[in-house]
Amino acid sequence: MVSRFWWGHGEGKRGISWVSWKQLCRPKCDGGLGFRNFELFNDALLGKQAWRLVVEPDYLWARVMKAQYYHMGEFMSAEVGHRPSYTWRSIMGARGVLERGLR
Incomplete structure (x- = not known):
């Protein structure tokens, strides 16, 4: 566009x-x-949402995502699963941003 x-x-x-x-x-x-490079910008925003799942697990949004997609484990070891939402697939796709940046 x-x-x-x-x-x-x-x-x-x-x-x-x-x-x-x-x-x-x-x-x-x-x-x-x-x-802006829109692909990198989108990855950064999705990575930020993934980061929030890790550091703010008590927020309502994080609890809903955990209950729906990774109720038995942690976000970093979660799988995409069967019939995931577009949001979940996108966040899981950007999880690599976190993996490269976590220390």
């Missing part, structure tokens, strides 16, 4: 992308426009 906004020329027409998306996502001080 962002690239269509910057390079689109109307309905059904394609514009020319003069600069790569990777270049535009670089910080302004490095010659880019400072756009």
Whole structure:
């Protein structure tokens, strides 16, 4: 959507992308426009929700998730399970962010 906004020329027409998306996502001080890398930003937000499941297990949201998806164990050892919700699949997909950052 962002690239269509910057390079689109109307309905059904394609514009020319003069600069790569990777270049535009670089910080302004490095010659880019400072756009966010949406995939990394999404992973960071999902990782934050996973972190909350670990450090704030008494919150209502964490208790509901635990009762639904990993009632017999801990979040870091939980599995995706059978017919998980989109939210649970997304958080489990971002669990790697936590695994790389935990000490």
